Amino acid sequence: MPAIEPRDAVDNPGDETDQGTILRVYDQHAAAEYERLGRSLLHRVEFVLTAELLDEFVVPGAEVLDAGSGPGRYAEYLLGRGCRVGLTDLSADSLQLFEERIEPRLADRVLFCRQGTATDLGWLPSGSFDAVLLMGPLYHLVGHDERRTALQEARRVLRPGGVLVAAYISPYRPLMQAVEEGDQREVEHLRAGGTTVHLGMQQHRSWPREARAELDAAGFEILRTRSLQGLAALMDRDTIAAQDPETFFAMLRATCEVPDLLGATLHFVCVARRPPA
Numbered sequence: 001m002p003a004i005e006p007r008d009a010v011d012n013p014g015d016e017t018d019q020g021t022i023l024r025v026y027d028q029h030a031a032a033e034y035e036r037l038g039r040s041l042l043h044r045v046e047f048v049l050t051a052e053l054l055d056e057f058v059v060p061g062a063e064v065l066d067a068g069s070g071p072g073r074y075a076e077y078l079l080g081r082g083c084r085v086g087l088t089d090l091s092a093d094s095l096q097l098f099e100e101r102i103e104p105r106l107a108d109r110v111l112f113c114r115q116g117t118a119t120d121l122g123w124l125p126s127g128s129f130d131a132v133l134l135m136g137p138l139y140h141l142v143g144h145d146e147r148r149t150a151l152q153e154a155r156r157v158l159r160p161g162g163v164l165v166a167a168y169i170s171p172y173r174p175l176m177q178a179v180e181e182g183d184q185r186e187v188e189h190l191r192a193g194g195t196t197v198h199l200g201m202q203q204h205r206s207w208p209r210e211a212r213a214e215l216d217a218a219g220f221e222i223l224r225t226r227s228l229q230g231l232a233a234l235m236d237r238d239t240i241a242a243q244d245p246e247t248f249f250a251m252l253r254a255t256c257e258v259p260d261l262l263g264a265t266l267h268f269v270c271v272a273r274r275p276p277a
C-alpha cells in the first residue's frame with residue numbers, strides 16, 4: 001500500500017467552506033470517528049443500512065474512490081469484499097489511522113491514500129472508477145457551487161454507468177430541537193436552508209428533495225434514497241438501547257425507504273448513477 005501522499009494546499013481554500021477547520025477537527029477526532037459507527041445501536045444501524053446498499057450496488061472487484069473516507073470504515077468494508085479502493089480526505093490523521101489499522105491481507109487492494117479535497121480531483125483520470133463514495137463532503141461543503149464542483153468531479157471520475165453513493169444530513173433534528181426550545185429565529189434560519197454548527201464546523205443540511213435536485217442538476221440518475229436511522233431518529237436513547245438488535249434492524253430496514261419518512265432522520269444516502277454512454 002502506498003504511504004499517504006502529500007496534499008495540495010487545502011488550508012487556504014479561498015472558498016466559502018472553511019476546509020482548514022474541517023481538516024483540523026477531524027485530525028483531532030480521527031480515533032473517535034473510527035469508533036463512531038460502533039458506538040451505539042443507532043450508530044450500528046447507520047453502518048448496517050449503508051453496508052447493505054454497498055452490497056447491492058458495488059460488485060466485488062470494483063474500483064472505488066472513497067472521497068471523504070475519514071479513517072476508512074467503509075473503505076475497509078469494501079476491501080474485505082474484494083474491491084480495490086482509493087481513499088482521499090482532508091484529514092491526514094484519519095488516513096494515517098486507516099493505514100495503521102488496515103489488515104495486511106487487504107492492504108494490497110488499496111489504490112492510494114491521499115490527502116486532498118473532494119472539490120479538486122484533478123489528479124485522477126476521468127472515467128476511472130466503478131463507484132464513488134461521497135460520504136462527508138456534501139454536508140461539510142456549505143457553498144452551493146462547492147457541492148456542485150464535488151458532484152461534477154465525482155461524475156467525471158466515474159465510468160459511464162458507474163455509481164455514486166452520496167451521504168447527506170437532514171435539517172430534521174435541529175429543526176425539531178429549535179421547535180422544542182421555542183427558538184423561532186432558528187426555525188426560520190433552518191427553513192431558509194441555513195447551516196448548523198457541529199464541533200466548530202459549519203454543516204450544510206439538505207432535505208431529500210433538495211439532495212435529489214442537486215444530483216439531478218449534476219447529471220446523475222437517482223436510483224435510491226435511504227434513511228440511515230429510519231424511525232430510530234425519532235426515539236430517545238433509552239428506548240433504542242432496550243431494543244433487540246436483530247429485530248430492531250429488521251424493522252428499520254423495512255421502513256427506511258418509505259418516501260414520506262425519508263427526511264425525518266439524521267443521515268440519509270442517495271445512490272445515483274452516471275448515465276451509461
Ligand SMILES: C[S@@+](CC[C@H](N)C(=O)[O-])C[C@H]1O[C@@H](n2cnc3c(N)ncnc32)[C@H](O)[C@@H]1O
Nearest residue numbers: 026068069070089090091117118135136137140
Ligand atoms: C463524519 S466523517 C465521515 C467518514 C466516512 N465517510 C463515514 O461516512 O463514516 C466526514 C469526513 O469527510 C471529510 N471531508 C469533509 N469535507 C471534505 C472535502 N471537501 N474533501 C474531502 N474530505 C472531506 C472529513 O475530513 C471527514 O473525514
